[in-house]
Structure formats: structure tokens, C-alpha cells
Amino acid sequence: MRNVSALHLLVRKLEKHVALEEKDRRLILDLPHVIQPFRTFDYIIREGETPGACPVLISGFAFRQKLVESGGRQIISIQIPGDALDLQQLFLDYADHNVQALTDASIAMVPRLALRELAMQRPRIAHAFAVNNQVDASITREWLLNVGRRDARTRIAHLLCEVAVRLERQELVGDYGYELPMSQEQIGDATGLTSVHVNRMLRELENDGLITRNSRTIRFPNWPVLKQVADFNPLYLHVGQQSAVSIPA
Amino acid sequence: MRNVSALHLLVRKLEKHVALEEKDRRLILDLPHVIQPFRTFDYIIREGETPGACPVLISGFAFRQKLVESGGRQIISIQIPGDALDLQQLFLDYADHNVQALTDASIAMVPRLALRELAMQRPRIAHAFAVNNQVDASITREWLLNVGRRDARTRIAHLLCEVAVRLERQELVGDYGYELPMSQEQIGDATGLTSVHVNRMLRELENDGLITRNSRTIRFPNWPVLKQVADFNPLYLHVGQQSAVSIPA
DNA sequence: CGCCTATTTGATAGCCGTCAACCGGAGTGG
DNA sequence: CCACTCCGGTTGACGGCTATCAAATAGGCG
Structure with missing residues (x-):
């Protein structure tokens, strides 16, 4: 090799x-x-x-x-x-x-x-590139939905879910959380919010037991409920099978 | 033939x-x-x-x-x-x-x-399809920017500009306006707003002399200023040359 | 003419932005 | 080793943009 x-x-x-x-x-x-x-x-x-x-x-x-x-x-x-x-x-x-x-x-x-x-x-490679692009386009569409029609809390939760699932699919995270290297201002720029409001919503999600934060490491103690709160349905990622992040057992 | x-x-x-x-x-x-x-x-x-x-x-x-x-x-x-x-x-x-x-x-x-x-x-056709998809993806990205970071008035104006330019490029409109077959509720769904607010903003644009409306036919008496108000830069449409809509002379 | 949908308008509420201050950790230099 | 600085995070007060609710008007179509 x-x-x-x-x-x-x-x-x-x-x-x-x-x-x-x-x-x-x-x-x-x-x-x-x-x-x-x-x-x-x-x-x-x-x-x-x-x-x-x-x-x-x-x-x-x-x-x-x-x-x-x-x-x-x-x-x-x-x-x-x-x-x-x-x-x-x-x-x-x-x-x-x-x-x-x-x-x-x-x-x-x-x-x-x-x-x-x-x-x-x-052609097979062209095909793979095309699919890759189409999945990216699908993700952009979901972001448009996210920013256009979900409230602040849901938007942020959705972003956290997406990154978690994508990282996991690439086998880049452990079972119990991941480091999201974004400042709260950047999370705001991704969700159409201000950093101040992102801060409040993250706190709320934390108080509700849906996430825990340590520096920028995020964990999901209650993935099923978070997924629901986030209105997160991973079909748009076009991944065949996905497991959940941070579900113990 | x-x-x-x-x-x-x-x-x-x-x-x-x-x-x-x-x-x-x-x-x-x-x-x-x-x-x-x-x-x-x-x-x-x-x-x-x-x-x-x-x-x-x-x-x-x-x-x-x-x-x-x-x-x-x-x-x-x-x-x-x-x-x-x-x-x-x-x-x-x-x-x-x-x-x-x-x-x-x-x-x-x-x-x-x-x-x-x-x-x-x-391959040439595959290429054309790929470009077509990539332009669509670019438009979706601009919509995300539109909904995420522009205020209501600007968003709506931007949508009107985009449709106008695209219709004109397909040679589907006359020089002085076009029929946009969207209800105000649909304009709201496209811009992340409610129909009520769309109504107010359309009226405002009309009062400011930037658009005129007759049923659902829209005209642009002052395209250069509208374009500016809309923060509309057609580069994202990837059209080589575009002319303006509704510019007399 | 009457029904139905879309548009329009006003009053009120609320989510999120803005402004401002404070906190806290990491890196830097004395 | 400690002050200093800086950037990001945190918090509170306040304001404004847009949503919500409600009702009236207009327009299209049988």
C-alpha cells in the first residue's frame, strides 16, 4: 500500500x-x-x-x-x-x-x-461530483428554510444537529459530542441572527438540558428531543443510514 | 426546418x-x-x-x-x-x-x-447541465443572503429585480414591466415574511416611485435606483451581459 | 349578483436587534 | 509571576421591525 x-x-x-x-x-x-x-x-x-x-x-x-x-x-x-x-x-x-x-x-x-x-x-467520477454538488445544493436549500421559517432557537439547534451528523458521517467525532469551532457571532451569521441573541438561545438550550457546552465543545445529552426541537430531519443530507450523535447505548 | x-x-x-x-x-x-x-x-x-x-x-x-x-x-x-x-x-x-x-x-x-x-x-451536454445546476445553486445562495441579512423592503425589491432580469434574459418580457404571477402571500413565503408585511412594503416601494403595480403587472419606473435599493447585483446569475428592465432609452 | 379569494389597513404584541457594560480566559510582555 | 490587553462570551435595558389579529375592501368568476 x-x-x-x-x-x-x-x-x-x-x-x-x-x-x-x-x-x-x-x-x-x-x-x-x-x-x-x-x-x-x-x-x-x-x-x-x-x-x-x-x-x-x-x-x-x-x-x-x-x-x-x-x-x-x-x-x-x-x-x-x-x-x-x-x-x-x-x-x-x-x-x-x-x-x-x-x-x-x-x-x-x-x-x-x-x-x-x-x-x-x-463518467463515474463525473457522476460522483454531480451528486456531491447536488447534496451541497440540498443543504443550501435547507439552510434557506432554516433562516426563512424557523425561530431563533430552532435555527441554532438545527445548525448544531447538521454539523454533528455530517461530522459523524465523516467519522470525525466521538460518540459524546464535538468541538464546533465557531464563535457565537459566526453562528449568528449562519442563522441570520446577532451574536447576542445566539448567546441567549444557547443558554436556553443548555438550561433545557438539550445541550451542554464546555468552551466550544458541544454535547447532546438528549439527542432525540434536540432533534425534535430543531425540526431536524436528515433526509436532506442524502445519507443512507445515519446514527445519532451522543446517544449512550 | x-x-x-x-x-x-x-x-x-x-x-x-x-x-x-x-x-x-x-x-x-x-x-x-x-x-x-x-x-x-x-x-x-x-x-x-x-x-x-x-x-x-x-x-x-x-x-x-x-x-x-x-x-x-x-x-x-x-x-x-x-x-x-x-x-x-x-x-x-x-x-x-x-x-x-x-x-x-x-x-x-x-x-x-x-x-x-x-x-x-x-460531455458538452453534461457540461451544460452542470453549469445550469451551478447557476441554480448560486441563486439559492443569494436567496439565503437575501432572507438572512436584508430587511423586508430590500428583500422584496431584490426578488422583483431577480425575476425581471431572468425573464428578460429568456426574452419573455417587454421593455416596460412584466406580470409576476405571485400572490403577496407567496412573495412572503419566498422572502421569509408575512403577506401583511409584504403588502405594506410593496405600497412603500410604490409610494417611493420605485415600482408601479396594476393587478400583478409590475413596472419599474426607476430601475437604477430600484436596483440600488434592492442591493441587487446580478453577477450571481452568471449572465454575461444583462440589460436593464424597463429603462426607457 | 353573490361567493370566494386576495388585498388593504389599523391596532397590538412579541421576537430579536441594538446599545452598553461587565466578565473571563488566553496570550503577551515586563 | 503578574499586570495588561484583547477577543469572545454574558447580561440587562430598551427599541424597532415584523408578526399577529381582526376587519373592511376589492377583484375575479360562477
Whole structure:
């Protein structure tokens, strides 16, 4: 067996949705790439620019983001290790949103051309990319529902549930909780709220016994009820089977 | 020249982004399909179902929609003639949202298999589909920004601007306005507001001379200022060149 | 003409934003 | 080792945007 490619998490993610042949797997793992470190808040992709490489998150977290004229920020998605940050725009001329590092992060930069050609030559891989994009689109739709039609408490709970399930699917969390590296202001930007109100709602969720917090580590003592309070139905993530986070036994 | 295929609007839309060879154009136009009529509010795709055919909107309007547990509805997008209603999910097992007719509509149902095979065999077409999906995803991201970070007045103005530009790009409107077949309640569902507040904001926009209304026909006497008030920057639509709607001269 | 739905308008309430102050932990430098 | 600083979290008071409730008006269609 060769060295483990930095891209193995990407393959793992793609294979959650589409079965790949060994050859396709190999072709992805062997894609040319350079590992580049990013610091918290570094821009990975800027709106308006044409990236020459598609970044794939190896370790650390990132987020997509758009700004309004008056300065308000909306976080569009949270990205976790294994996520491709630009497959969505592989075929567009310029980026329509920003991508920033949420934490210090290690990112594999894969030349766009190599990816596009791989997609052209290997229908199965193109298929996997398409599904990946479609799942991302589904998540964005759920966020729109979240921000448009749920109250503050529910919105925040929903966000916590989503990240938990996605991390677990990538086998990046233990059974009893995870570290969510977002400030309360960032949670607010993701849910269309202010940091002050996020703070109040987190406290409320904690007082109600639905979450516990220690620094930024979140645990879910009562996942079934939290899920209900969050109006969280993971179908939109298009994962075949998911287990719950933090259910003892 | 043959009969004009019902799918010519789809081809026109795809070609706004990706140049197609005559042969590819032909292959799309000749896709097998049956025309099916839908009445206002009819479901075209239901969440959870696996559609056997991809609907392409020929005439009339449709909208994507998701519901929360408590009954609230969020409209995810407005679809206009020429839009494919399921390319987004061509490769997913089940629909993650609903699609409904906004008006009486005529829809071409194209077998999913035929589309998938066409995409597999003709990379250029697969490319066009991918771009189409990516533009849709970009629009959803802008809607998330709209609902999350703009005030009511701006949100509504932004929606009006978007539909106007998209209709114009498909050459479906005259220079001086268009009919938006949405009730105020539906505008509310699209913007995360109530119909009552939509009503007030529309009146305000009208009083400020930014729009005029006659039944559901909207005109923009002052497009440049409206665009500014709406915080509307059409880059997210990924259209090469757009002209303004309703600018005399 | 009458019914039904959509629009309009006013009064009131409430969720969440804004403003401001304080707290607390982590890193820094003396 | 301790003060200092800074950023993020926490809390309270207050205000405003938007929701809710209710009723009247208008418009479309039999």
C-alpha cells in the first residue's frame, strides 16, 4: 500500500453516495495537488475571482460567505474535512461567493484542469461530483428554510444537529459530542441572527438540558428531543443510514 | 426546418452559458418527452418521491418549496419557462423538496434515463447541465443572503429585480414591466415574511416611485435606483451581459 | 349578483436587534 | 509571576421591525 493520499477523505465522502471502482478511486487519490496551509480567517476563494485550483479541505474547517452592501455577512455553509470547496464552481467563470478558513486549515489545491479532465474521461467520477454538488445544493436549500421559517432557537439547534451528523458521517467525532469551532457571532451569521441573541438561545438550550457546552465543545445529552426541537430531519443530507450523535447505548 | 421542439427554450437557456454544437442542440431538442398540463398549485415533484421523468417548464411558472414541521412554507426558487425542474436531482434517489405549479403550466416530461445517458455520452451536454445546476445553486445562495441579512423592503425589491432580469434574459418580457404571477402571500413565503408585511412594503416601494403595480403587472419606473435599493447585483446569475428592465432609452 | 379569494389597513404584541457594560480566559510582555 | 490587553462570551435595558389579529375592501368568476 502506498502513502495515504491527502485526498482520501474526499474519496470517502464521495463514496458515501456513489460506489467507485478501484481505478476511479486511484485516479482521484493520484490527482496532482499541493498542500497549502491557511490561517483562521484567510480567504481561500474570493468572490469575483477565477480560482486556478480547486481546494479540498484536508484538516480544519472553512465556511462559505456572502456580504450585503451594508456590511452584513451571511454564512452559506460550513465545510468540514473531506469537503471540496470549489467543485460547485468548477465550470463557472468566477466565484459568486467567498470561502474562508474557519480555523487553521490544511488544504489540498487540485488544478481545475485536472479535475475537469478527469470528470470528462471518467463518467463515474463525473457522476460522483454531480451528486456531491447536488447534496451541497440540498443543504443550501435547507439552510434557506432554516433562516426563512424557523425561530431563533430552532435555527441554532438545527445548525448544531447538521454539523454533528455530517461530522459523524465523516467519522470525525466521538460518540459524546464535538468541538464546533465557531464563535457565537459566526453562528449568528449562519442563522441570520446577532451574536447576542445566539448567546441567549444557547443558554436556553443548555438550561433545557438539550445541550451542554464546555468552551466550544458541544454535547447532546438528549439527542432525540434536540432533534425534535430543531425540526431536524436528515433526509436532506442524502445519507443512507445515519446514527445519532451522543446517544449512550 | 422541423417543427419547433417544446424544448427549444431549454436549449436557449443552456446556451446562455455554454456554447453547444448543432449536433448537441439537436440531441436535446429530440429528447423523448410528453407534454403534460398542470393546474395552479398542482404538485410537479413531491419531497421524498423519485420522479421517473425530469420536468421542463414550457409555459407558465413554477416554484420550489419546503415546509417546516409547524407548517411554515419557504419558497426556494421561482422557475420560469425554459427551466429544468429536476436536473438538480437527476442523480439523487429522492427529491428533497417540493415543486409546484405557480400558474397553469405546460410541462415537458423527459425520461430521467434518457437525460442521464445523454449526459454520459455527450460531455458538452453534461457540461451544460452542470453549469445550469451551478447557476441554480448560486441563486439559492443569494436567496439565503437575501432572507438572512436584508430587511423586508430590500428583500422584496431584490426578488422583483431577480425575476425581471431572468425573464428578460429568456426574452419573455417587454421593455416596460412584466406580470409576476405571485400572490403577496407567496412573495412572503419566498422572502421569509408575512403577506401583511409584504403588502405594506410593496405600497412603500410604490409610494417611493420605485415600482408601479396594476393587478400583478409590475413596472419599474426607476430601475437604477430600484436596483440600488434592492442591493441587487446580478453577477450571481452568471449572465454575461444583462440589460436593464424597463429603462426607457 | 353573490361567493370566494386576495388585498388593504389599523391596532397590538412579541421576537430579536441594538446599545452598553461587565466578565473571563488566553496570550503577551515586563 | 503578574499586570495588561484583547477577543469572545454574558447580561440587562430598551427599541424597532415584523408578526399577529381582526376587519373592511376589492377583484375575479360562477
